[in-house]
Amino acid sequence: MAAGSNAPVGVFDSGVGGLTVAREIMRQLPEERMVYFGDTARLPYGTKSKNTVIRFSRQIVRFLMTKEVKAIVIACNTATACALEEIQRELPIPVIGVIDAAARVAGSVTKNNRVGVVGTTATIESGMYEKALRQYNEKAEVYGKACPLLVSLAEEGWLHDTITEEVVSRYLKDLQYKSVDTLILGCTHYPLLRSTFRKIAGEDVTLVNPAYEVAMELGELLGREGLSCRGDVGRAGEKYEFFVSDAAEKFCDFANTILPYDIGAVQQIDIEDFETEDLREGETCRRM
Numbered sequence: 001m002a003a004g005s006n007a008p009v010g011v012f013d014s015g016v017g018g019l020t021v022a023r024e025i026m027r028q029l030p031e032e033r034m035v036y037f038g039d040t041a042r043l044p045y046g047t048k049s050k051n052t053v054i055r056f057s058r059q060i061v062r063f064l065m066t067k068e069v070k071a072i073v074i075a076c077n078t079a080t081a082c083a084l085e086e087i088q089r090e091l092p093i094p095v096i097g098v099i100d101a102a103a104r105v106a107g108s109v110t111k112n113n114r115v116g117v118v119g120t121t122a123t124i125e126s127g128m129y130e131k132a133l134r135q136y137n138e139k140a141e142v143y144g145k146a147c148p149l150l151v152s153l154a155e156e157g158w159l160h161d162t163i164t165e166e167v168v169s170r171y172l173k174d175l176q177y178k179s180v181d182t183l184i185l186g187c188t189h190y191p192l193l194r195s196t197f198r199k200i201a202g203e204d205v206t207l208v209n210p211a212y213e214v215a216m217e218l219g220e221l222l223g224r225e226g227l228s229c230r231g232d233v234g235r236a237g238e239k240y241e242f243f244v245s246d247a248a249e250k251f252c253d254f255a256n257t258i259l260p261y262d263i264g265a266v267q268q269i270d271i272e273d274f275e276t277e278d279l280r281e282g283e284t285c286r287r288m
């Protein structure tokens with residue numbers, strides 16, 4: 001049976017980074033219920049092969065379906081790049097990822113048609129931001145830069161640190177030579193480093209935050225499909241559920257530094273219990 005409009009939205013990520021997306025959904029769509037899953041036992045996804053990320057994503061989606069979610073948001077840029085198309089094909093409910101929403105905005109705000117994308121190695125190598133951007137702006141020149149060190153720095157809490165500034169500055173150098181006027185923060189953790197990106201990239205570069213854009217897209221999607229929540233579904237503590245595959249306490253501590261309210265309980269589950277059909281190993285998440 002199809003989930004009703006008061007059913008929760010399912011959101012998943014490789015770990016804590018997707019909380020930047022959860023936060024935007026809480027802010028923009030406060031009436032919606034949400035079930036969040038963070039795959040803390042198996043992160044990072046950004047260094048893994050495409051088939052591994054697809055297999056993990058399928059297991060998570062299968063878990064979220066047991067929660068009778070009405071729609072799914074893939075908050076993780078890497079999982080969106082590697083698995084969105086498969087998951088969309090396989091599920092009977094709407095599924096969106098962070099890439100399309102951000103690409104649409106970047107494609108329309110750029111004035112010189114030169115757009116930079118920063119993200120994990122897997123996201124950048126997939127070429128999915130470039131593919132999506134071209135759909136909205138065929139003149140766009142897209143320059144990707146993998147910035148693998150930034151996830152650790154953000155999780156360490158070094159958001160406004162001189163070391164983080166130095167690292168961002170090194171990573172952005174190539175993009176600055178390309179004179180990009182728009183920069184997509186294409187990894188869940190990078191919105192937390194927004195002020196550092198702003199400082200290094202300068203005031204003239206428009207920063208696009210996929211977390212913000214996908215929450216907007218979710219609101220539009222739910223409205224269009226007649227799935228927006230009707231009526232009062234309870235207070236924050238009742239509306240939101242959090243699940244992880246490991247280290248629930250650490251997740252809880254991190255969540256409480258970035259979410260607009262303190263989360264009480266985080267449940268740990270064995271995500272491997274939700275195994276689905278295996279894919280062949282070997283193919284990597286490279287440009288298609």
Ligand code: DGL
Nearest residue numbers: 014044045046077078188
């Ligand atoms: N959530 C990932 C992303 O947005 C970053 C962390 C990871 O590599 O798992 O790409």
